[in-house]
Amino acid sequence: MAKEKKLVEAITSMNEDFAQWYTDVVKKAELLEYSNVRGCMIFRPNGYAIWENIQHELDRRFKETGVENVYLPMLIPESLLQKEADHVEGFAPECAWVTMGGNEPLEERLCIRPTSETVFCDLYSRIVQSYRDLPKVYNQWCSVLRWEKTTRPFLRHMEFLWQEGHTAHATAEEAEERTIQMLNVYADFCEEVLAIPMIKGRKTDKEKFAGAEATYTIEAMMHDGKALQSGTSHNFGDGFAKAYGIQYTDRDNKLKHVHQTSWGMSTRIIGAIIMVHGDDSGLVLPPRIAPTQVMVIPIAQQKEGVLEKASEVYESLKGRFRVKMDDSAKSPGWKFSEQEVRGIPARIELGPKDIEKNQAVIVRRDTREKIVVSLDSLADELEKVLNTMQKEMLERARVHRDTHTYTAKNWDEFTDILENKPGFIKAMWCGEQECELAIKEETGATTRCMPFEQECISDVCVHCGKPAKKMIYFGKAY
Amino acid sequence: MAKEKKLVEAITSMNEDFAQWYTDVVKKAELLEYSNVRGCMIFRPNGYAIWENIQHELDRRFKETGVENVYLPMLIPESLLQKEADHVEGFAPECAWVTMGGNEPLEERLCIRPTSETVFCDLYSRIVQSYRDLPKVYNQWCSVLRWEKTTRPFLRHMEFLWQEGHTAHATAEEAEERTIQMLNVYADFCEEVLAIPMIKGRKTDKEKFAGAEATYTIEAMMHDGKALQSGTSHNFGDGFAKAYGIQYTDRDNKLKHVHQTSWGMSTRIIGAIIMVHGDDSGLVLPPRIAPTQVMVIPIAQQKEGVLEKASEVYESLKGRFRVKMDDSAKSPGWKFSEQEVRGIPARIELGPKDIEKNQAVIVRRDTREKIVVSLDSLADELEKVLNTMQKEMLERARVHRDTHTYTAKNWDEFTDILENKPGFIKAMWCGEQECELAIKEETGATTRCMPFEQECISDVCVHCGKPAKKMIYFGKAY
Numbered sequence: 001m002a003k004e005k006k007l008v009e010a011i012t013s014m015n016e017d018f019a020q021w022y023t024d025v026v027k028k029a030e031l032l033e034y035s036n037v038r039g040c041m042i043f044r045p046n047g048y049a050i051w052e053n054i055q056h057e058l059d060r061r062f063k064e065t066g067v068e069n070v071y072l073p074m075l076i077p078e079s080l081l082q083k084e085a086d087h088v089e090g091f092a093p094e095c096a097w098v099t100m101g102g103n104e105p106l107e108e109r110l111c112i113r114p115t116s117e118t119v120f121c122d123l124y125s126r127i128v129q130s131y132r133d134l135p136k137v138y139n140q141w142c143s144v145l146r147w148e149k150t151t152r153p154f155l156r157h158m159e160f161l162w163q164e165g166h167t168a169h170a171t172a173e174e175a176e177e178r179t180i181q182m183l184n185v186y187a188d189f190c191e192e193v194l195a196i197p198m199i200k201g202r203k204t205d206k207e208k209f210a211g212a213e214a215t216y217t218i219e220a221m222m223h224d225g226k227a228l229q230s231g232t233s234h235n236f237g238d239g240f241a242k243a244y245g246i247q248y249t250d251r252d253n254k255l256k257h258v259h260q261t262s263w264g265m266s267t268r269i270i271g272a273i274i275m276v277h278g279d280d281s282g283l284v285l286p287p288r289i290a291p292t293q294v295m296v297i298p299i300a301q302q303k304e305g306v307l308e309k310a311s312e313v314y315e316s317l318k319g320r321f322r323v324k325m326d327d328s329a330k331s332p333g334w335k336f337s338e339q340e341v342r343g344i345p346a347r348i349e350l351g352p353k354d355i356e357k358n359q360a361v362i363v364r365r366d367t368r369e370k371i372v373v374s375l376d377s378l379a380d381e382l383e384k385v386l387n388t389m390q391k392e393m394l395e396r397a398r399v400h401r402d403t404h405t406y407t408a409k410n411w412d413e414f415t416d417i418l419e420n421k422p423g424f425i426k427a428m429w430c431g432e433q434e435c436e437l438a439i440k441e442e443t444g445a446t447t448r449c450m451p452f453e454q455e456c457i458s459d460v461c462v463h464c465g466k467p468a469k470k471m472i473y474f475g476k477a478y
Numbered sequence: 479m480a481k482e483k484k485l486v487e488a489i490t491s492m493n494e495d496f497a498q499w500y501t502d503v504v505k506k507a508e509l510l511e512y513s514n515v516r517g518c519m520i521f522r523p524n525g526y527a528i529w530e531n532i533q534h535e536l537d538r539r540f541k542e543t544g545v546e547n548v549y550l551p552m553l554i555p556e557s558l559l560q561k562e563a564d565h566v567e568g569f570a571p572e573c574a575w576v577t578m579g580g581n582e583p584l585e586e587r588l589c590i591r592p593t594s595e596t597v598f599c600d601l602y603s604r605i606v607q608s609y610r611d612l613p614k615v616y617n618q619w620c621s622v623l624r625w626e627k628t629t630r631p632f633l634r635h636m637e638f639l640w641q642e643g644h645t646a647h648a649t650a651e652e653a654e655e656r657t658i659q660m661l662n663v664y665a666d667f668c669e670e671v672l673a674i675p676m677i678k679g680r681k682t683d684k685e686k687f688a689g690a691e692a693t694y695t696i697e698a699m700m701h702d703g704k705a706l707q708s709g710t711s712h713n714f715g716d717g718f719a720k721a722y723g724i725q726y727t728d729r730d731n732k733l734k735h736v737h738q739t740s741w742g743m744s745t746r747i748i749g750a751i752i753m754v755h756g757d758d759s760g761l762v763l764p765p766r767i768a769p770t771q772v773m774v775i776p777i778a779q780q781k782e783g784v785l786e787k788a789s790e791v792y793e794s795l796k797g798r799f800r801v802k803m804d805d806s807a808k809s810p811g812w813k814f815s816e817q818e819v820r821g822i823p824a825r826i827e828l829g830p831k832d833i834e835k836n837q838a839v840i841v842r843r844d845t846r847e848k849i850v851v852s853l854d855s856l857a858d859e860l861e862k863v864l865n866t867m868q869k870e871m872l873e874r875a876r877v878h879r880d881t882h883t884y885t886a887k888n889w890d891e892f893t894d895i896l897e898n899k900p901g902f903i904k905a906m907w908c909g910e911q912e913c914e915l916a917i918k919e920e921t922g923a924t925t926r927c928m929p930f931e932q933e934c935i936s937d938v939c940v941h942c943g944k945p946a947k948k949m950i951y952f953g954k955a956y
Contacts, residue, residue, distance in 0.1 A: 049546075072513065073520065102571050159553070
């Protein structure tokens with residue numbers, strides 16, 4: 001009884017305290033649990049199942065573009081990490097170091113991978129010899145570890161799960177093409193499956209990946225107006241190839257350096273799903289990513305024939321949907337709350353009166369709309385409901401983002417928006433890092449990206465007034 | 479040209495030098511590559527794809543029994559590891575220790591998981607309160623690290639990939655049932671998918687898992703007669719529950735300790751696939767686990783119509799089989815060797831004369847049998863060939879094992895078999911660890927398991943002559 005009470009306790013309202021609402025949802029939907037190592041989280045079944053679906057769908061899309069999966073060691077010798085100067089500078093402060101193996105101190109300490117560019121480069125330097133060995137389009141699913149000071153469920157763990165793609169190409173053009181191709185795979189996946197619209201663009205030099213020539217990003221807006229960088233794709237040019245000696249003999253018999261890319265998406269994206277779609281009752285999962293899409297809940301199940309009919313309904317849906325039935329001893333109201341907290345997209349209510357009328361009630365998680373349907377066409381109607389829900393969730397997210405995106409022609413407008421209207425700001429920028437840093441220091445807003453779709457909002461930089469070079473998205477970010 | 483020559487160089491014959499044959503196959507089939515951390519291997523696409531198929535099939539079988547997947551942190555605080563005395567004694571010498579995070583020394587050193595009993599126990603102690611929370615049937619797919627002195631491709635890496643299931647139950651009976659259930663899942667998977675027959679049994683106390691009450695194992699015989707422990711399932715009783723304080727309130731309102739199990743299968747099983755089925759031309763993969771089941775190889779592909787017809791054939795098979803086409807500029811002979819080294823179960827040869835006769839030639843990888851079939855019934859015939867091959871591979875492995883399994887009534891017979899006939903020895907044992915240790919010391923043979931199917935070979939222990947308690951399998955092992 002004590003436990004039941006705990007669950008039905010209201011989740012903090014998102015308008016009251018968005019951060020607390022987020023933590024409550026993560027906890028009450030049983031997605032994560034704290035571990036006894038600071039900043040390392042336990043993915044519970046409800047949370048991990050979302051990641052499994054993400055993996056399954058992304059992996060399929062990767063393989064359609066020719067990606068092959070591999071697995072490389074988690075330990076990186078310090079000397080290997082140090083070969084590319086920008087890269088080591090970016091990552092060394094975040095490394096966890098293994099200094100003892102068994103009971104012996106090690107001659108060289110080993111870092112737990114914070115990312116695997118260095119090990120992939122080392123591999124490529126050994127297995128790439130000729131143009132016939134190119135391209136190499138490898139990816140690995142693994143965990144990485146970064147010694148972060150502050151952590152937050154899904155958004156920033158010390159250890160998190162991700163995929164990291166690492167490719168090697170004969171030409172700069174091919175590398176650039178692959179970089180953009182994978183950014184598009186991410187953006188399409190997020191829109192089509194997670195119902196999250198993305199802004200695609202390029203990071204400024206300040207914000208790019210340590211060692212990259214160019215970093216591209218997809219940026220999403222959370223319900224509170226903040227930005228979440230949701231996936232990145234980097235073009236390394238031949239910088240790493242030079243540092244790690246990755247050369248191939250070309251058709252013209254000359255020795256050349258390869259051009260490389262890397263791209264990653266992590267469990268952080270689950271944070272985006274929560275913060276884009278969730279509501280005060282908990283998680284709301286888009287049907288295409290939900291581990292359970294439908295929960296069948298019998299009403300007055302002690303009455304004759306109800307459980308039998310509910311089982312029949314469950315069986316009839318099983319092949320076509322990810323469906324479960326809750327025939328536990330809990331009250332229907334309690335079951336509804338549980339299904340809602342966990343974000344299961346639809347429930348089917350079925351009671352004695354429904355059975356009499358040969359009908360069932362489908363309840364949408366997002367709108368709470370109740371749809372009475374004949375049992376004869378239940379599966380087809382359910383599919384329609386889920387498809388509509390998927391489409392409308394994307395549409396709502398897009399409208400929310402667009403209505404919370406503002407343009408600022410000058411510094412007054414910029415600061416006014418920042419103070420009063422949470423969201424994105426489109427503004428012009430002179431291209432100087434000094435200006436970018438000053439904006440961040442003065443307001444806390446960072447450059448999110450230079451979007452592929454440029455507009456001309458003004459001729460001058462929103463901060464310094466010098467001639468503008470790029471339209472840029474600014475925002476506060478997770 | 480230099481590269482082509484290297485591949486067609488003969489793989490060392492298995493009769494000449496089995497260990498070298500094994501290393502050659504791993505290397506030439508491009509399954510693994512050495513990394514620059516001793517004992518850590520790189521899983522290349524051909525090797526990792528086998529693991530992906532194993533994961534996919536095992537995971538499906540797990541979930542059918544109610545398993546839920548989770549992910550727990552890779553770092554374990556030393557104090558947590560130390561709570562169960564036998565367990566820490568077994569694993570502490572194999573731990574890699576993280577002592578620095580960022581640039582700061584840690585107050586308590588952290589071990590990279592060699593296995594995760596301790597973290598699962600810690601989780602269960604926090605999330606299990608009532609009998610309603612039981613059973614917990616969790617599993618995770620991850621990598622683990624053990625600081626091994628000697629390593630060998632697939633069979634013993636410092637870091638390897640595996641799954642580890644960890645469960646908590648209300649009663650001892652339920653725990654024992656789950657332990658055996660998962661052992662059977664492993665054995666069925668190995669027989670049905672990997673075509674490897676297994677001997678199921680219980681480990682002696684000396685060979686059981688550190689902290690377990692009972693360890694069950696599946697043991698396979700390699701082509702050289704040695705044993706490979708291929709999967710284990712442990713019943714922990716309530717030992718860990720007592721050490722980690724995992725208690726629940728039962729229906730009778732009394733506080734009780736849970737009963738636990740754990741079970742694992744790792745990438746080591748890929749070593750078994752190689753050593754059970756491989757031959758002097760390389761890998762031979764059972765069709766059900768092969769990442770590519772069929773390679774279409776056009777003959778005289780420069781001739782008109784050949785490539786078009788081959789593509790047509792390829793397209794017609796694509797939905798039904800994991801098929802690839804090799805239309806590269808290499809010679810057919812070269813393509814055959816590559817397909818054979820990689821163990822692709824069947825190739826389809828298609829040349830101008832075949833096209834004229836509306837036929838193709840299916841060549842089985844295991845027997846080299848050539849089967850001429852009409853193009854009209856190619857897919858159906860191919861399916862028959864693959865099914866037959868799968869069945870016959872299992873049958874051959876079973877015959878090989880059975881003809882290399884001997885019984886020894888006394889010590890003379892035992893030592894004679896060990897010296898002259900590689901394989902398993904069935905013999906009686908008194909049940910004393912002293913005797914088990916003496917046998918190992920004198921002969922190098924270890925107890926593989928006390929099989930579920932017991933026979934009475936003699937009334938006395940094969941070594942000491944005291945009354946026998948159990949029939950046991952002995953063998954030299956990897």
